[in-house]
Amino acid sequence: xxxxxxxxxxxxxxxxxxxxxxxxxxxxxxxxxxxxxxxxxxxxxxxxxxxxxxxxxxxxxxxxxxxxxxxxxxxxxxxxxxxxxxxxxxxxxxxxxxxxxxxxxxxxxxxxxxxxxxxxxxxxxxxxxxxxxxxxxxxxxxxxxxxxxxxxxxxxxxxxxxxxxxxxxxxxxxxxxxxxxxxxxxxxxxxxxxxxxxxxxxxxxxxxxxxxxxxxxxxxxxxxxxxxxxxxxxxxxxxxxxxxxxxxxxxxxxxxxxxxxxxxxxxxxxxxxxxxxxxxxxxxxxxxxxxxxxxxxxxxxxxxxxxxxxxxxxxxxxxxxxxxxxxxxxxxxxxxxxxxxxxxxxxxxxxxxxxxxxxxxxxxxxxxxxxxxxxxxxxxxxxxxxxxxxxxxxxxxxxxxxxx
Amino acid sequence: xxxxxxxxxxxxxxxxxxxxxxxxxxxxxxxxxxxxxxxxxxxxxxxxxxxxxxxxxxxxxxxxxxxxxxxxxxxxxxxxxxxxxxxxxxxxxxxxxxxxxxxxxxxxxxxxxxxxxxxxxxxxxxxxxxxxxxxxxxxxxxxxxxxxxxxxxxxxxxxxxxxxxxxxxxxxxxxxxxxxxxxxx
Amino acid sequence: xxxxxxxxxxxxxxxxxxxxxxxxxxxxxxxxxxxxxxxxxxxxxxxxxxxxxxxxxxxxxxxxxxxxxxxxxxxxxxxxxxxxxxxxxxxxxxxxxxxxxxxxxxxxxxxxxxxxxxxxxxxxxxxxxxxxxxxxxxxxxxxxxxxxxxxxxxxxxxxxxxxxxxxxxxxxxxxxxxxxxxxxxxxxxxxxxxxxxxxxxxxxxxxxxxxxxxxxxxxxxxxxxxxxxxxxxxxxxxxxxxxxxxxxxxxxxxxxxxxxxxxxxxxxxxxxxxxxxxxxxxxxxxxxxxxxx
Numbered sequence: 001x002x003x004x005x006x007x008x009x010x011x012x013x014x015x016x017x018x019x020x021x022x023x024x025x026x027x028x029x030x031x032x033x034x035x036x037x038x039x040x041x042x043x044x045x046x047x048x049x050x051x052x053x054x055x056x057x058x059x060x061x062x063x064x065x066x067x068x069x070x071x072x073x074x075x076x077x078x079x080x081x082x083x084x085x086x087x088x089x090x091x092x093x094x095x096x097x098x099x100x101x102x103x104x105x106x107x108x109x110x111x112x113x114x115x116x117x118x119x120x121x122x123x124x125x126x127x128x129x130x131x132x133x134x135x136x137x138x139x140x141x142x143x144x145x146x147x148x149x150x151x152x153x154x155x156x157x158x159x160x161x162x163x164x165x166x167x168x169x170x171x172x173x174x175x176x177x178x179x180x181x182x183x184x185x186x187x188x189x190x191x192x193x194x195x196x197x198x199x200x201x202x203x204x205x206x207x208x209x210x211x212x213x214x215x216x217x218x219x220x221x222x223x224x225x226x227x228x229x230x231x232x233x234x235x236x237x238x239x240x241x242x243x244x245x246x247x248x249x250x251x252x253x254x255x256x257x258x259x260x261x262x263x264x265x266x267x268x269x270x271x272x273x274x275x276x277x278x279x280x281x282x283x284x285x286x287x288x289x290x291x292x293x294x295x296x297x298x299x300x301x302x303x304x305x306x307x308x309x310x311x312x313x314x315x316x317x318x319x320x321x322x323x324x325x326x327x328x329x330x331x332x333x334x335x336x337x338x339x340x341x342x343x344x345x346x347x348x349x350x351x352x353x354x355x356x357x358x359x360x361x362x363x364x365x366x367x368x369x370x371x372x373x374x375x376x377x378x379x380x381x382x383x384x385x386x387x388x389x390x391x392x393x394x395x396x397x398x399x400x401x402x403x404x
Numbered sequence: 405x406x407x408x409x410x411x412x413x414x415x416x417x418x419x420x421x422x423x424x425x426x427x428x429x430x431x432x433x434x435x436x437x438x439x440x441x442x443x444x445x446x447x448x449x450x451x452x453x454x455x456x457x458x459x460x461x462x463x464x465x466x467x468x469x470x471x472x473x474x475x476x477x478x479x480x481x482x483x484x485x486x487x488x489x490x491x492x493x494x495x496x497x498x499x500x501x502x503x504x505x506x507x508x509x510x511x512x513x514x515x516x517x518x519x520x521x522x523x524x525x526x527x528x529x530x531x532x533x534x535x536x537x538x539x540x541x542x543x544x545x546x547x548x549x550x551x552x553x554x555x556x557x558x559x560x561x562x563x564x565x566x567x568x569x570x571x572x573x574x575x576x577x578x579x580x581x582x583x584x585x586x587x588x589x
Numbered sequence: 590x591x592x593x594x595x596x597x598x599x600x601x602x603x604x605x606x607x608x609x610x611x612x613x614x615x616x617x618x619x620x621x622x623x624x625x626x627x628x629x630x631x632x633x634x635x636x637x638x639x640x641x642x643x644x645x646x647x648x649x650x651x652x653x654x655x656x657x658x659x660x661x662x663x664x665x666x667x668x669x670x671x672x673x674x675x676x677x678x679x680x681x682x683x684x685x686x687x688x689x690x691x692x693x694x695x696x697x698x699x700x701x702x703x704x705x706x707x708x709x710x711x712x713x714x715x716x717x718x719x720x721x722x723x724x725x726x727x728x729x730x731x732x733x734x735x736x737x738x739x740x741x742x743x744x745x746x747x748x749x750x751x752x753x754x755x756x757x758x759x760x761x762x763x764x765x766x767x768x769x770x771x772x773x774x775x776x777x778x779x780x781x782x783x784x785x786x787x788x789x790x791x792x793x794x795x796x797x798x799x800x801x802x803x804x805x806x807x808x809x810x811x812x813x814x815x816x817x818x819x820x821x822x823x824x825x826x827x828x829x830x831x832x833x834x835x836x837x838x839x840x841x842x843x844x845x846x847x848x849x850x851x852x853x854x855x856x857x858x859x860x861x862x863x864x865x866x867x868x869x870x871x872x873x874x875x876x877x878x879x880x881x882x
Contacts (some may be wrong), residue, residue, distance in 0.1 A: 045696060050704030211855050213808040215606060215799055218599045219840040219854075226592050242706055242800050250717055251724055272708040272800055316703065428770035440765035442758050453758050456751065457770025501769070 030104030031343040034073065036336065038062075039097030039106045040080040041090050041114065048085035050238075051110055053315060054133060055080045057325035058108060060312035065329075071336045074343075079103060085110075087117035094118045098127055105130055105348055107332060108151075108325075112136045112183050123147045128349050130335075131328050131378065135262075137187055140376035142353070149352055149376045151328050155184060155260070157401040158284050159191020161382055162258045164399070165282070166231055167200060170256060174205045176229030178220055178244060180236060181209040188235040188260055205229050210240060217243055225253040232257045238265070242273040249277035259283045261382070266291045267318040270387060279389045284382040284399070287327060288362045291318045292391045300361025327362045331369060331378065334358055366398040414509065429457050433507035437514045439498040443487030447478055450486050450497055454504030471500045474530050492523035499527065503534065510534070512544045516551070524548070528555055549586040553577050561586075594723050596840040602729035604836020606798065608829035609736040609791035610806070610813035611820065613784045615828040616743070620760050620780020623672070623683055624822075627690035629806030629813070631667075631785050632792035634694050635660040636801055637702050639793055640709060649712050653793060657786050664785025668778040676777075698803040706805075709796035732794035739790055740829050743783075747825075756780055812839075815858040819865050821875020830874065835861065 030037035042055030062076040070076060079101055083090040090109065097103045105128035109115050112134040119138075122129040123145050131151035132139050135158075139150030166173050177192070179185035193201055206227035208220040217240055224232065225248070232255040234244050241263035248257070259281045263269045266289055270278040288295045295301040304326055308317050315322050336343075338351045355378060358369040367381045380401045385392035412420040419427050428434075433454075442450050451471060455464055472479030475496045481489065486497060495515055502510055512531065516524040532555055535542050546552035553559055553573045561569040561582065569576060576582055610629060617625045625631075635656055642652035671690060675682050713731035717724040747753035759766045759776035766773050792806070799805050812835055820831025835858055843854045865872060 049696075049699055211808075213811060213855055215795075215809040215812060216603050218603060219596060219843055222595050222599050223592070223844060226595070239706060239800070239802065239804070242708075243798075250715075250726060268705050272706050274708070316705075319705070424767040425770050425772050428768060434768050436765070436768060440762065440768060442762050442765060444761055445754075445758065449754055449758075452751065452754055453766070453769045453771070456755055461751075505770070 028104065028344045029102045031074070034075060035077050036071070036074050036343060037077045037079060037101065037103045039094065039101065039103035040078065041083040041093045041097075041109045042080055043085035043110060044082040046084035046086065048111065051085075051133075051321060052082075053319055054108070054110060054321050054325040057312055057315060057322045058329050060315070061307070061326055061329035064307060064311050065333060071333060072341060083114060085114060087113050090114040091117050091121065094121065098122070098125055103127075104343060105345060107131060108133050108328060110134070115139070116183075119145060119148060126345060128345055128352065130348070130352055131331060133324075133328070134184075135187070136183055137190075142374055142376045147349060149349075149371070149378070151331065151378050152324075153261075153284075153286055153379050153382050153401070154191075154377060155187035155262075156191030156194065157377075157380055158261055158382060159188045159193075160195035160401055161284050161384065161399045162233065162282075163192045163195025163200065165384060165396075166203075166256070166258075167196065170231060173203050173231050174227075174229045175203050175231040175233055176205060176224040176227050176255070177207045177233045178217065178224060178236060179207070179209050179233075180240070181211055184262075185209065185235050189233075192233060210236070212237070214240075218247055221247045221251065221253070224248075225251060230255050234259045234263075236260070236263060238263045238269045241269050245270070245273035245277050245281070249274065257281050261285060264392070265289065265320045266387075266391065268320070275389050278387050281387040283385055283387075283392065285385050285392060285394070286364055286367050286379055286382045287320065287323050288364060289320055289392060290323050291320075294391055304362060323362050327360050330360050331355075331358070364394065364398070425457070428505070431505070431508035432511065433502035433505040433509070434511040435498045435502045435513060435515065437517060439494050441486045441489075441494045441497060443485070445486055446483055447486050447489070447497060448482040450501050451478075451482075451504050454501035455506075457505060467504060467506070471503060474503075474533070475500050492519050492527075495519060495523070495527060496530075499531065503538075503540075507540060509541045509543060512542060512546075514545055514547065516546060516548050524551065531555065549582075591722050592844065593841075596844050597837055598723060598725055600837035600840035601733065601833055602726060602798075602836070603840075604816075604833035605729065605733035605736050605829075606791070606795050606809060606832070607812040607816040607835055608832025609732070609739070609794060610788065610809055611816035611828035611832050612736065612740060612743070612825055613788035613791055614813055614817045615820075615822055615825050616787050617780055617784035618817075618822050619825070620756050620783065621668075621672075621777045622760055623687070625781075625784065626684065626687040626810075627694060628784065628788050629810035630691045630694035630698070631660070631664070632788035632795075633801075633803060633806045634698055635663075635785070635789035636709065636792035636796045636805075637698055639789075640702075640707060640796075640801055643710065649710065653712070656793065657789050660789035661782040661786040664782035665778045667785070668781035672777075672781065673774070695803050702803070704803055706800040706802035709793075709801045711797035726798075728797050732798070735790060735794055736829060739787055740825055743787070743825055752779075811855070812836075812858055815862050818862045818872060821872025824872065824874040827872055827874025831872070 040055060040058065042052055043049050044052040044055065059078050059080060062078045065071065066075045079097060081093040083093050094106060097106060106122060107130045109118065110133040115132045115134055126147055129148040131149060133151065135152050135155045137154045137156045139148055166175065177189060179189050196203060206224055206229060208223055210217045210220055221244060232248065234241060234257060236244055241259060257280065261284050264283040264285060288298065288301060290301065304323065305317060307326065308315055308322065334355065335352050339347050353371050353373050353376065355369050355371045360369065364383055367379065369378045371378050381398050383394050383398045384396050385394045411418055414430055414432060419430065442453065451468065455467065477493055478497060478500055486494065489497060499515065515527055528551055531542060534540055544552060544556060553576060556573045559570065559573045559576050560567050569582065610632065613628050613632065614625060617623055617628065638659055639652050639656040642655060643649065671686060675686055711728040714727045717726050747757060755771045756776045756779060759771055759773045763773045795809065796805065816832035816835045817828045819834060820827030839854050839857055842857050
């Protein structure tokens with residue numbers, strides 16, 4: 001390298017912050033008359049890279065939006081970076097998005113530990129942290145974190161729904177719980193316990209946990225069976241859900257089996273575990289399952305398939321994460337349209353907190369998105385479904401945890 | 405770096421720079437200084453390794469018998485871990501391992517190093533027997549000049565890396581200068 | 590009592606898994622003095638190969654043995670191509686190369702086969718065997734049997750064949766081995782090949798239990814290390830027994846020691862590694878190297 005290039009590089013380094021600050025006099029960070037820049041992190045590598053497809057599907061959806069003319073004449077520039085599901089990496093990437101790339105806001109960053117690591121930072125910087133991809137309860141706390149908003153029904157909401165179902169429908173329930181020993185698992189357990197109430201709590205006969213690093217959960221299943229439980233509250237990620245379903249079937253334990261929504265995919269979990277072993281599982285749903293034949297002629301599902309074929313052909317059309325991404329991207333587009341020509345960070349947040357009865361094509365019939373200045377939980381409705389050996393058969397009414 | 409020149413030939417073949425394994429396969433067995441015992445293997449396994457490069461594995465049983473004949477102590481301890489042998493026994497094992505190759509040339513590097521005189525005598529007796537009875541050529545490097553000259557047919561005297569005298573052992577032994585400097589009488 | 594027995598049986602089943610991977614670790618350690626952190630991912634990758642063959646309609650046992658053969662060759666190639674250039678580098682370099690290999694294999698598997706887990710067939714009957722109220726998974730029993738069979742074959746190979754002897758010699762004393770005419774480089778490569786083969790057997794036996802996905806080995810590898818340390822890194826039999834012990838102890842402690850419960854099971858395994866390293870560094874069954882100078 002010659003001395004001259006070094007000097008030139010040094011100059012660029014010194015001027016960098018200025019050069020990247022965007023056009024002088026821009027009204028709002030990340031927004032020009034022709035573009036909105038949105039930041040995101042996703043695990044494209046590492047142990048959680050199964051989720052990476054969400055980032056890819058979001059990118060594909062915004063391409064579709066841009067091809068159709070963008071939003072109010074502005075194209076979406078979606079900058080998505082790989083954080084490998086590692087919180088320190090997420091911090092690094094999000095700081096880069098905010099300080100260097102100057103994004104308008106951060107959207108759909110994925111994971112509970114990763115989002116926890118940037119929660120405070122984004123709120124201090126007053127950068128909208130919208131529709132995070134995790135079901136932890138803490139994302140809906142407008143009083144302390146007015147710049148952060150969740151998206152999907154929280155794990156606690158779901159636990160609540162199961163509790164009501166058990167209390168209403170199971171005579172003499174004895175509940176055994178298997179949960180992942182982290183925030184996600186504990187949120188689900190708390191939701192169930194809250195739903196059971198003070199008196200109902202003694203219905204829990206055994207709680208067993210596992211670590212993500214555990215090779216098997218056989219020992220826990222054996223203990224649960226021996227506890228005499230007749231209700232099995234299964235709070236596991238797909239890897240362990242498959243094992244739990246198969247193992248309890250193998251050892252002839254037939255409780256009422258409540259499987260958390262996290263692992264409700266027919267293709268990813270129930271098929272590997274065995275359709276017969278999965279019969280009569282109960283879960284709570286809010287999205288249409290792309291592998292469920294009952295949606296074969298559904299217009300929303302047809303549009304989604306056409307989108308997948310055109311914009312994300314390498315994506316898996318059986319993977320529910322792609323349905324998830326499509327739906328949340330539609331939610332964001334709704335918010336941006338509602339913003340009109342005021343794309344200030346304050347207004348983005350204001351409009352996100354002002355969604356009224358929004359129906360999206362791949363939400364289950366009857367489920368609507370609703371937010372308000374004190375309600376930062378966009379989706380709070382779910383419906384129970386029972387697996388009939390082939391598909392999830394919805395039953396009962398749509399439960400609404402927002403109406404408490 | 406030491407400057408090197410010249411060549412090493414064995415049986416009319418140039419062998420300098422060839423991989424050790426290939427040189428061994430030509431029938432050259434080397435007993436290294438420090439003996440090179442496989443300390444975690446048994447005596448018998450050490451010997452089996454000695455015969456590794458041979459093709460005629462059919463005659464192995466006979467060779468084991470022959471070796472245990474030369475070195476009865478190794479026969480007694482053949483199931484023992486080699487690392488537990490005494491220094492003298494390990495030296496015997498090293499020679500024995502080399503012989504298992506049925507070599508055409510046996511290289512011995514200071515076999516007397518660190519051993520009691522009685523043991524050294526025993527080892528040299530066996531080397532002589534091998535040389536005479538088995539018709540194996542032996543190239544011996546040894547500081548113990550008297551014993552070496554007794555054993556050898558032909559000798560080279562090296563000083564700081566150069567050959568200063570060479571000739572039949574009997575002649576060297578009669579050389580006055582050598583007698584005074586190295587043999588001490 | 591019934592719970593106790595059931596937990597012991599279940600512990601033996603998982604312990605067999607740990608043992609089979611520990612066996613592969615010990616293999617490579619014995620043959621080359623390297624602790625191979627990529628062992629688990631190599632096994633996972635082999636299992637995917639078998640899965641591809643089974644999917645293409647190859648009968649189970651044909652796929653089984655074809656996978657072992659391919660795994661063996663791949664092990665040899667990895668040693669020649671990846672490990673050889675750093676053979677004489679410090680231990681840390683080799684460890685880092687192994688970890689690099691781990692990451693690469695993991696990502697490539699994810700890229701080719703996706704991260705969705707796949708069911709993997711077992712050659713054993715599906716119906717569990719029940720004695721009284723205690724049930725044994727037929728696959729668990731079969732897998733344990735396969736592990737013990739592999740152990741026996743390895744024992745015979747290393748103990749009674751000249752090639753096995755030469756491999757042991759090359760690992761212990763490369764200089765002397767060369768003087769015996771042993772091609773040391775190839776012995777190390779063979780060691781990797783054999784370890785890859787043993788790992789592939791482990792993968793094929795584990796996948797029906799934990800299901801096949803690119804991360805299926807990550808947790809197991811930690812327990813395999815605990816097992817190998819407990820049994821001794823120099824003792825194949827010790828590694829398998831170590832695995833069984835870890836499996837059973839882990840279950841019993843998780844069930845009966847209330848403050849540990851299921852939350853601290855992994856900690857128990859790691860604590861075992863620590864205690865063994867402090868009290869008996871060569872493991873319960875490992876050989877202490879004897880040197881007489």
